[in-house]
Each structure stands twice: as structure tokens, then as C-alpha cells.
Amino acid sequence: MQDPCTGVKSQPLRLVITTIPHAITGEDIVSWLADRFQTGTQEARHLGSMLVALGYIYPLQNHKRLVIKPDASLYRFQTPYFWPTQQLPVEDTDYAIYLAKKNIRKKGILEVYEQEQYNHLHKWMNHKWDFIVMQAKEQYRAAKERKKPDRVVFECQERAYWVVHRPPPGTVSAMDYGLDRRVDPNVDETKTPDFYERIMIFTQQSIMRPRVKSSVSIGAMVKYCSTYSGHDPFLSKCLPSNPWLTDDVTYWKQNLHNVEIPTKMRVERWTFSFRELLSDPRGRDDFRLFLKKEFSGENLAFWEGCEDLKWGTAATMKEKAEQIYKTFLARGAPRWINIDGKTMEITVSGLKHPHRYVLDAAQTHIYMLMKKDSYGRYLKSPVFKETTKKAVCPEEHKFTETQLEHNAKNRRPSVSPIVLWQQEQEQKAKMAASAPVDITQLCRFTTPVPHLAVYSGFSDSPSTDTSPSLPFLTQSPACPSPISVALDSTSASERRLEASEAEGDRNPDCGASVGGNTCRPRMPLSLRRLLRRGCTPSSMFASLSPKCHSAAGTSSRIQPISREDPSQAPPRQVGNFFQIKVDIPPECRIYPIESEDEDEERRAASRGVGAKEIICPWESLTSQNGTS
Amino acid sequence: MGEMEQLRKEADNLKDQITAARKAMQDTTLQEAAASINVVGRVQLKTRKTLRGHLAKIYAMHWSTDSKLCVSASQDGKLIVWDSITTNKVNAIPLKSSWVMTCAYAPSGNLVACGGLDNMCSIYNLKGKDGNVKVMRELAAHTGYLSCCRFLSDSEIITSSGDCTCVLWDIETGTQKTIFAGHQGDCMSLAVSPDFKFFISGACDFTAKLWDIREGTCRQTFGGHENLSRINYILDLCKLYDLRADQELITYQDSSIMCGVTSLAPSLSGRLLLAGYDDFNVNIWDTLKAERVGVLAGHDNRVSCIGVSSDGMACCTGSWDSFLKIWN
Numbered sequence: 001m002q003d004p005c006t007g008v009k010s011q012p013l014r015l016v017i018t019t020i021p022h023a024i025t026g027e028d029i030v031s032w033l034a035d036r037f038q039t040g041t042q043e044a045r046h047l048g049s050m051l052v053a054l055g056y057i058y059p060l061q062n063h064k065r066l067v068i069k070p071d072a073s074l075y076r077f078q079t080p081y082f083w084p085t086q087q088l089p090v091e092d093t094d095y096a097i098y099l100a101k102k103n104i105r106k107k108g109i110l111e112v113y114e115q116e117q118y119n120h121l122h123k124w125m126n127h128k129w130d131f132i133v134m135q136a137k138e139q140y141r142a143a144k145e146r147k148k149p150d151r152v153v154f155e156c157q158e159r160a161y162w163v164v165h166r167p168p169p170g171t172v173s174a175m176d177y178g179l180d181r182r183v184d185p186n187v188d189e190t191k192t193p194d195f196y197e198r199i200m201i202f203t204q205q206s207i208m209r210p211r212v213k214s215s216v217s218i219g220a221m222v223k224y225c226s227t228y229s230g231h232d233p234f235l236s237k238c239l240p241s242n243p244w245l246t247d248d249v250t251y252w253k254q255n256l257h258n259v260e261i262p263t264k265m266r267v268e269r270w271t272f273s274f275r276e277l278l279s280d281p282r283g284r285d286d287f288r289l290f291l292k293k294e295f296s297g298e299n300l301a302f303w304e305g306c307e308d309l310k311w312g313t314a315a316t317m318k319e320k321a322e323q324i325y326k327t328f329l330a331r332g333a334p335r336w337i338n339i340d341g342k343t344m345e346i347t348v349s350g351l352k353h354p355h356r357y358v359l360d361a362a363q364t365h366i367y368m369l370m371k372k373d374s375y376g377r378y379l380k381s382p383v384f385k386e387t388t389k390k391a392v393c394p395e396e397h398k399f400t401e402t403q404l405e406h407n408a409k410n411r412r413p414s415v416s417p418i419v420l421w422q423q424e425q426e427q428k429a430k431m432a433a434s435a436p437v438d439i440t441q442l443c444r445f446t447t448p449v450p451h452l453a454v455y456s457g458f459s460d461s462p463s464t465d466t467s468p469s470l471p472f473l474t475q476s477p478a479c480p481s482p483i484s485v486a487l488d489s490t491s492a493s494e495r496r497l498e499a500s501e502a503e504g505d506r507n508p509d510c511g512a513s514v515g516g517n518t519c520r521p522r523m524p525l526s527l528r529r530l531l532r533r534g535c536t537p538s539s540m541f542a543s544l545s546p547k548c549h550s551a552a553g554t555s556s557r558i559q560p561i562s563r564e565d566p567s568q569a570p571p572r573q574v575g576n577f578f579q580i581k582v583d584i585p586p587e588c589r590i591y592p593i594e595s596e597d598e599d600e601e602r603r604a605a606s607r608g609v610g611a612k613e614i615i616c617p618w619e620s621l622t623s624q625n626g627t628s
Numbered sequence: 629m630g631e632m633e634q635l636r637k638e639a640d641n642l643k644d645q646i647t648a649a650r651k652a653m654q655d656t657t658l659q660e661a662a663a664s665i666n667v668v669g670r671v672q673l674k675t676r677k678t679l680r681g682h683l684a685k686i687y688a689m690h691w692s693t694d695s696k697l698c699v700s701a702s703q704d705g706k707l708i709v710w711d712s713i714t715t716n717k718v719n720a721i722p723l724k725s726s727w728v729m730t731c732a733y734a735p736s737g738n739l740v741a742c743g744g745l746d747n748m749c750s751i752y753n754l755k756g757k758d759g760n761v762k763v764m765r766e767l768a769a770h771t772g773y774l775s776c777c778r779f780l781s782d783s784e785i786i787t788s789s790g791d792c793t794c795v796l797w798d799i800e801t802g803t804q805k806t807i808f809a810g811h812q813g814d815c816m817s818l819a820v821s822p823d824f825k826f827f828i829s830g831a832c833d834f835t836a837k838l839w840d841i842r843e844g845t846c847r848q849t850f851g852g853h854e855n856l857s858r859i860n861y862i863l864d865l866c867k868l869y870d871l872r873a874d875q876e877l878i879t880y881q882d883s884s885i886m887c888g889v890t891s892l893a894p895s896l897s898g899r900l901l902l903a904g905y906d907d908f909n910v911n912i913w914d915t916l917k918a919e920r921v922g923v924l925a926g927h928d929n930r931v932s933c934i935g936v937s938s939d940g941m942a943c944c945t946g947s948w949d950s951f952l953k954i955w956n
Contacts, residue, residue: 196635203642206848207649215656218877221898222661225916228897233941233956234671235899243713244676244942244956255939275823311781314800357842413714418737418755420694 023060023074030070045070054084058160064168076153082161090165093132096121098162100136113169227272231265239265241397247407248397257281257424264393271379274371278303290383291374298335299366299374302328306363310356321354329362339365658877662916668899671912671922673943679710679952681717684726686946687744688933692733695937699740700946701731707742709754712944712954721752721761727773734779739764739799741785743774749787751799767797769804776817780824786841788815794829796841806844810837880913891933896940904931910945910955924955 026048034044048068051057052075059065060074068075080086099118102109110118122129143151229235233242243249254263262282270277270286277283284300291297305324312320328337329347339347343361350358378384399407684704691698697718699709705726709719727745734740743749753764772791779785780796784805788794794808794815813833820827826847830836838848880901891904894915901913902924910931912922929948936943946952 191632191636193631193635196632196639199639200635200642202849203639203646207642207646209847211649211653214654215661218656218658218661221658222665222916225897225899226665229899231940232895232897232899233939234673234895234943235668235897238941242941242956244954247713311783313783314798360842411714413711413716413718421736 023076024057026069026071026073026075029057029068029075041070053164055161055164056083058156058163060156063156063159064163066163076156078160079157082157084164092121092125093128095162095166096125096128096132097135097139098158100133101140104136104140111168117166231269237396239263239396240394241399246397246399246404247411248399249412250394250397254392254394257420258285258427261390261392262387264388264391267388267391274367274375277375277378286383286387287374287378290378290381293381293383294374294377296374298328298337299370301335302337303363303366303370306359309359314356317356318354321351321358324359325351337362337366338369658916658918665916667917667919668914668921671900673912673922673924673955675924675926675953676942676956677712677715677954679708679712679715679944679954680950681708681710681720682706682950682952684950685929685948686932686950686952687728688730688742689935689944689946689952690731690733691935691937691944692737693735693938694737695939695941697733697737698935698937698944698952699731699733700933700952701728701742701744702950703728704950707731707740707752709740710952712942719754719759719761724750724763730774730776732777732779732785734782736782738782739779741777741779743777743787745773747771747773747789749774749777749785749797751785765799765802767799767802770795772814775815778818778820778827780820780841786818786820786827788818788829790814792831794818794827794839796844806841808837808839808844808846810846811835878918880918890931893934893936893943895936895943902934902936902943904934904945906930908947910934910943924953926953927951 029048029051030041030044033039033047034041037044037047039047045068048057048070052059052068053066055066056078057068057075058078059067059069060076062073095117099110099114099121102114103118125132143154146154238251240250240254241248243251253259255266259282266280266282270280270283277287288297288300291300302324305320305328309317309320309324325333325348327333327335329344329351330336339362343365347359347362679700682700682702682704683706684702686700686702689698689700696711696713697709698712699707701707701723703726705723705728707719707721707723707728708717709721710716711718721740723742725744725746725748728742729744731740731742738755739751739753741749741751747768747770749767749770750763751765751767752761754761756762767785767787770787770789770791770793772789775788775790777785777787783799785797785799786794787797792809792811792813792815794811795804796806796808797803798805808829811829811831811833812835813831815829815831818827818829825842826838826840828836828838836850837846838850839846880903889903889905893902894900895902899915900921901915902910903913904910908925908927908929908931910924911920912924913919914921924943924945927945927947927949931945931947933946934943941956943955944952945955
């Protein structure tokens with residue numbers, strides 16, 4: 001078509017000073033096409049329109065309308081570089097460069113829609129903007145060096161190209177091809193060997209998937225439906241009355257998250273499954289109370305910590321994971337949870353690169369532990385019985401017509417969940433800040449009397465010869481798995497209670513001097529001391545517990561035990577004592593540990609207060625009171 | 629070609645094996661197991677509230693976890709957060725693109741999301757200072773329209789799109805965490821499991837897939853029925869599938885119903901299934917017995933969305949007649 005002899009007749013067009021070579025008129029194009037393809041003018045016009053719409057020919061006047069006008073309006077052939085068949089990817093970057101260049105050439109020349117696009121691209125490609133402006137300037141500079149006619153031609157071509165690929169609003173673009181689908185839904189998938197391979201792999205995996213007998217799963221479903229049908233407001237009555245029907249919100253008030261006395265229906269739901277118990281905040285509180293009495297509260301605390309990690313913001317993830325590790329998983333952790341060695345290994349190695357689900361395995365283990373063990377005991381426990389006894393079964397409301405109308409008038413808008421949540425947080429913070437330092441809540445561990453001397457084992461390995469009662473330490477001098485250490489402690493804790501008391505003090509100190517080992521030589525030592533008696537200042541743990549953020553500040557005061565400590569106290573007595581200097585207001589009631597306190601107090605008294613010493617939180621009180 | 633034939637035979641063989649395995653597990657049907665259950669009896673729910681305020685068809689609604697607030701999206705370009713008890717509008721959020729097809733309420737109540745033909749999922753922060761609701765994120769990476777979105781928490785959201793993929797996004801960074809690809813047709817709907825470990829997506833390739841969110845893999849596929857446009861975790865379209873036994877259990881149909889189902893919601897106990905239809909009604913099915921136990925008639929146009937609040941007390945239906953009705 002561009003052939004000078006047989007193609008469309010072209011002539012140079014005069015445009016002010018410059019001439020645009022090879023301009024062709026619309027009618028010439030149409031007539032040539034009609035002639036060439038032996039078709040009528042209508043067809044030729046249509047074909048011509050398509051050529052223009054797709055960008056093979058571009059109009060010189062009125063460049064935004066991509067149609068062919070079979071009159072004297074002028075067109076030019078687009079340079080092959082810009083042909084759609086080249087299938088150059090039409091990048092936003094290039095468009096941005098083009099617009100920037102246009103802007104540089106002459107400010108204010110951009111059309112409204114181009115301005116909008118420019119601003120939009122500026123926002124989206126802000127990170128590349130320097131590059132884009134630089135490119136634009138380069139291209140502008142390079143263009144300036146060309147001869148004027150060439151430059152004008154090129155500008156026209158580029159402009160035409162962009163009209164095709166970034167059409168002005170309101171025009172239909174011929175480049176539009178619909179949604180980017182992964183698979184064309186209209187095409188049958190070709191049956192290649194790969195296709196069959198994929199089917200086979202998928203089918204094989206499906207076959208291997210464990211299946212349950214229908215009777216079992218259907219039976220479960222039927223059971224679920226019947227269990228809950230009493231609680232389904234569509235199927236059964238609501239006590240005292242359904243707020244939707246009577247506009248009386250007593251039902252909702254009685255079922256708030258933190259209500260003192262739950263309703264009987266609610267308590268009944270807790271017995272349906274462990275999941276129900278945990279998902280109801282009131283139920284969880286009750287369960288927590290029970291666990292506190294059983295001294296296995298760390299399981300629930302760990303579970304809650306994991307949930308917090310899973311659903312929290314990514315920014316806080318890393319520190320949350322660290323806190324959880326320090327509180328629950330590390331050797332010598334204050335609230336050490338009892339999980340098997342393999343899970344611990346997986347978790348600890350995963351924590352090197354913490355992500356949202358890094359504690360999944362451990363959390364599942366603890367969940368199952370609670371479900372199989374604690375849950376059953378909870379349902380038989382006095383705590384639960386007490387709650388059930390106190391639970392209210394509200395009387396059904398019997399409203400008269402007038403009363404109902406009155407209720408309807410007094411409808412109050414509901415509180416936004418955001419506000420409720422904020423209130424809850426504030427309440428928790430207040431409680432944490434002002435509550436008596438409740439040590440018992442954080443004191444015990446699941447294992448009867450775990451001796452944290454064992455946790456210092458790893459750093460004490462060189463000194464293991466001096467402590468024959470701690471044979472396990474010899475296993476792996478470098479860093480014995482905390483679990484193996486812990487397990488041993490569980491089984492032989494009694495024995496060690498006596499034996500290690502003697503060595504206990506010496507060990508950590510020797511350990512401290514040995515140092516050398518990787519994981520936290522100091523912190524666990526000090527914690528170890530503390531935890532030997534299971535006593536930790538609640539403020540320290542308040543900071544570690546996921547809920548009490550406000551008390552976080554005090555944790556910084558925990559200092560590692562300095563080496564001077566052991567020299568002061570006689571080994572026997574110092575054995576299991578741990579002191580942390582904490583700011584506890586004197587009026588706090590501190591619940592000391594029931595038995596064996598007298599020993600402790602003596603030791604505490606004998607310790608004195610060194611510069612880096614940590615003072616037992618209740619020391620100030622009990623030393624005055626004598627006994628607990 | 630011999631190789632192809634062989635492969636085809638192998639694939640068919642495996643398919644037969646699956647069918648056999650499924651059959652082996654099927655030692656009872658839902659009808660038999662539910663035979664001894666009491667009949668539910670007629671369930672009559674009445675319209676308690678009508679939420680007026682939208683100016684165009686309502687395409688989607690979602691309850692908040694407190695069971696009192698709900699958000700609805702309409703093609704007049706507005707996302708309205710309603711206090712369903714007083715029928716007040718708590719927030720009316722104007723949208724950039726009026727072609728919205730889905731909306732979701734975050735479990736915490738802080739965020740709402742919506743999306744549609746603009747291929748983006750826009751997340752709005754309801755917790756803004758001085759009550760201003762602002763766009764927090766625009767998650768743009770889909771090449772097709774957004775058909776459904778559901779929050780996992782304040783930092784993660786799952787979207788399904790007409791480009792045949794579902795995506796798990798990290799809201800804070802606005803990036804895609806996992807892409808669940810495997811459907812051959814537009815993904816129309818998704819539902820997340822109560823423990824947030826799995827979700828099911830339904831697509832126009834006649835299948836529904838169960839995905840493991842953590843692994844990013846498809847664990848099960850259910851298929852073989854007409855275009856899937858609505859999924860709910862226990863049930864799908866008008867067929868009930870048993871995930872554990874890998875069976876299709878029952879189909880909810882009635883000779884008098886000729887039209888398609890647009891939306892589904894189970895009641896709290898799972899005993900009732902509420903389904904919105906094109907014939908302007910909502911039918912209530914007894915899940916176990918597959919009988920129709922009630923009808924909710926009141927809309928003047930197709931019922932496009934339905935939801936039961938988390939405490940099971942109220943059901944909200946949204947319709948093309950621009951009204952939302954709360955039934956109880």
C-alpha cells in the first residue's frame with residue numbers, strides 16, 4: 001500500500017513552515033482499497049476505518065478521532081515500529097515518559113484526560129518517577145537534535161500511537177480485547193499428555209485423601225443440628241425475649257462479653273465443645289479461672305498469645321513471637337509450656353524466621369492438650385459447678401401491646417463494635433495497672449516442681465561434674481534441647497529439688513562465668529532463680545502477657561543476677577531464690593506461695609540488696625509479716 | 629497417539645477408583661440418618677425492619693460479628709453501614725466505582741471492603757478520626773472483576789475474581805500473599821471456614837474447590853452441576869456436599885421452583901437453610917430432610933444477597949428493589 005508506484009498516491013503536505021511528507025487523502029485511501037480488493041466503497045471504507053482504528057494509518061487533522069473520512073482529510077502511514085503487529089508491550093512506564101516529555105516540551109499542552117492520566121501515573125509510579133523524568137528529558141534532548149521535519153513527523157507518529165493505545169475517554173478502543181483470563185473459556189483444553197498427567201496426579205492425591213464413612217459424618221451433622229436447635233433463634237424461643245420481636249435488649253445485655261453472671265443457655269453451650277468454650281469470652285474467663293486453680297494457666301495464655309500472633313498486624317509480629325518465645329518456650333522461661341521435643345524443635349527452628357503461623361504446631365499441641373485433659377476436668381470442677389449454679393435463667397417477658405409500643409419508641413442505637421473493643425481494652429489496661437500483683441496467677445508450671453536449674457544446664461555443662469544429680473546435663477554440652485531438659489526435670493523433679501538446691505546456686509554462676517553458650521545466658525539465669533520458687537513479679541509478666549500492654553514499661557528493670565550474688569549467700573539457702581527489683585506499690589497484696597515459704601524468706605532476708613540484685617516482690621511484705 | 633490413549637485410559641481408571649472409593653464410604657444417606665429426627669414444622673419469619681436508603685440494586689450485604697451492624701453495597705455507588713435495630717445509617721461511604729459486586733465486614737468491626745468491575749478490592753477504615761471513613765488500601769492486581777471478598781482478620785483478606793483466581797492479600801502492605809489458581813472459569817463466590825484454615829470457592833467451571841489457606845493448595849473439588857454462583861461453608865448452591873466423606877449428599881429442589889438460587893445462608897444450628905431466589909422469594913429449607921419449611925416473600929425484585937447474623941437471631945436479605953429486610 002505504501003508502494004510509491006502502485007500504492008496510494010501521496011504528496012507532501014505543507015504545514016506552516018514544515019512539510020509533512022507522504023500525506024495521503026482519505027478518499028485516495030478508500031478508492032485504492034476498493035480498487036485493490038475489488039470491493040465496493042462501503043467495504044473499502046470499513047477496511048479503511050479498521051486500519052485507522054488499529055493504528056496502521058493515522059489522521060493528521062483531528063488526530064483523536066480514529067476514523068477514515070473519504071474526503072480530502074489527510075492521513076499518513078504509521079511507522080512499522082508502532083504497528084500493533086509488532087506486539088510491543090504497551091507499558092504504563094512508556095506512556096508516563098511520553099506524557100512527561102509532552103509536558104516538558106510545552107507546559108499546559110496536555111489535554112484534560114492526559115492530565116488526569118499523568119497525575120494518576122505519577123501517584124502509582126512514584127518510585128520510578130525520577131527514572132521516567134530522566135528518560136523523558138533524554139528523549140526530548142535527542143529529539144531536539146533531529147531535523148525539524150523529522151521531529152514533527154515523529155511527534156505525530158507517537159501521538160497517533162498513544163491515541164490508539166490510550167484512547168481518550170468516551171472513545172472505543174480497537175485494542176480492547178476484554179478480560180485477561182487465564183484460560184479461554186470458549187476453547188476446549190487440548191488433550192496433551194501433560195493434561196492427562198495433571199488429571200492423574202490430582203486424582204491420585206484425591207484417592208489418597210482420608211475419607212470418613214458417611215454414617216460418621218452425616219451422624220455428626222445430624223447431632224450438631226439437634227444439639228444446637230435449642231439455641232437457634234429461628235427454631236426456639238429466646239429468653240427473656242427476642243430483641244427483634246419485642247425491642248427489649250435485655251437478652252443482649254445479659255449476653256455481653258464480660259457479664260458477671262452468664263445465662264444458663266450460654267453455660268450450656270460451653271459444654272457442647274471446647275471450641276465453643278474458648279470462643280465465648282466469658283467462657284474463656286471461667287476456664288482461665290479454673291486453670292489458675294490448677295496452676296496450668298500458661299497453656300491458655302500461650303494459646304491466646306498464638307492467636308494474637310496469627311491475627312495481629314505484621315509490624316508487631318516479630319516482637320510478639322519473641323515475647324512468646326521468652327515467656328513460654330525458652331529454656332528457663334517463666335511460663336514454660338509442656339510440649340514434646342519434636343514440636344519444640346520445629347517451633348524453635350521456625351522462630352528464627354518468624355511468620356504468622358510459626359507457632360501453629362505448638363498451638364495445636366497445646367490446644368489438644370487442653371481439650372483432652374483440662375476441658376474434661378473443667379466440666380467436672382467446682383468452678384464450673386459454681387458458675388452453673390449461679391447462671392440465670394431469665395423469666396420470659398410478657399409484654400402487652402402498649403408495652404411493646406413503648407419499647408419500640410425507646411430503641412437505642414447499638415454501640416459500635418469499635419467502641420466496645422476500645423472500652424474493653426481500656427478496662428483491661430486499668431485492671432492491669434491497678435490490680436494487686438497477682439503472682440499466683442503466673443507462678444506455677446505444669447510440671448510439679450520444675451527445677452530450673454535444669455534450664456541453666458546448657459551453660460553449666462562444664463560444671464556438670466560437680467553436680468551428679470543432674471546427669472542429663474551431660475547429654476549435649478552445647479545446647480541441650482529445652483524439652484529433654486524439661487522432661488527430665490518433670491520426672492525427677494523431686495529428687496532434684498533436694499540435690500540441686502545445693503548445687504543450684506553454684507551452677508548458674510559457674511555457668512555465667514562460662515558464658516559462651518548461645519541462648520540467653522543471663523536472662524534465663526535470673527528467671528531461673530525467680531522461677532525456682534515460681535515467683536515472678538506480675539508486672540514483668542504483665543508486660544509479656546498479651547493483654548497487659550500498659551505494664552510493659554516495668555520490665556526493663558529486670559536485671560540479670562550478677563556474679564557477686566552467690567558469694568554472699570550460703571549455697572544451700574540461695575539455691576532457689578530469685579529476686580527481681582520491681583516497682584510494686586506497697587499496698588499491693590501479694591499472694592506468696594503456700595508452702596516452703598519460710599525458707600525462702602530467710603534466704604531473701606539473707607540476700608541483701610546488691611546493686612544488680614533483683615528483689616523478691618513480696619520480700620518487703622512477708623519479711624515484715626513473717627509467714628504468708 | 630498410543631501414549632495419549634494410554635494416559636487417557638489411566639486417567640479414566642483413576643477417576644473410576646475415586647468413584648469407587650467414594651461409594652465405599654457411603655454406608656448411609658442423609659435421608660436415612662435424618663429419618664429419626666423430628667420434623668421442624670413450619671418456620672415463619674416476618675419482616676421486622678426494612679432498611680431504606682439505597683437508590684439502586686443492592687448486590688451484596690454482610691453482617692458484622694456483633695450481629696447488630698451490617699454493611700450493604702449497591703450499584704448507586706454507596707456502601708452503607710446500617711444499625712439494623714434502629715435502621716439508622718451509621719456510615720454512608722461513597723465509592724469511586726459504582727459497579728460494586730461484593731462487600732465484606734471485618735470480624736473486628738474496624739474495616740469494610742468492597743469490589744466489583746473495577747478489578748480492585750477497596751478497604752475502608754471505619755475507625756478513622758472524627759468519624760471520617762477513608763480508603764485504607766486499594767488492592768489491585770486482579771485482571772478480572774471482583775466477585776467476592778472475605779476478611780480473615782484486620783490484616784488479611786481473601787478475594788475471588790473473574791480472572792479465575794482467588795487471592796489472599798496482606799492488607800498492610802497491599803500485596804498478594806498467596807494466589808489460589810486452578811479454576812477454569814470465573815470464580816464467583818467464596819466462603820471461609822469458621823476456624824479460618826480453609827475456604828471454598830465456587831466457579832463457573834461447574835466446580836467448587838476447597839483450599840487450604842496456609843498451604844495454598846486445593847484439597848478437594850466438587851463438581852458436576854450447573855453454574856455455581858453461591859457458596860456457603862456448610863452447603864453449596866442447592867446441593868449439600870459432605871466434605872469429610874467426599875460425597876454429594878442431597879439436592880434441595882422442589883418442582884414448583886423454576887428459577888435459580890442467588891444466595892445462601894444457613895441458620896445457627898445448620899438445621900435451616902435460607903436461599904434467595906430469582907422469583908423474588910426466599911425459601912427456607914430443612915437441611916436434613918430437604919423439605920421446604922417456609923417462604924419469605926416481601927421483595928419486589930430478585931433477592932440478590934442473604935445473610936444470617938452470627939448470633940443466629942436475624943436474617944437480612946437484600947434485593948434489586950433497593951431495600952434490605954431483616955427477618956426474624
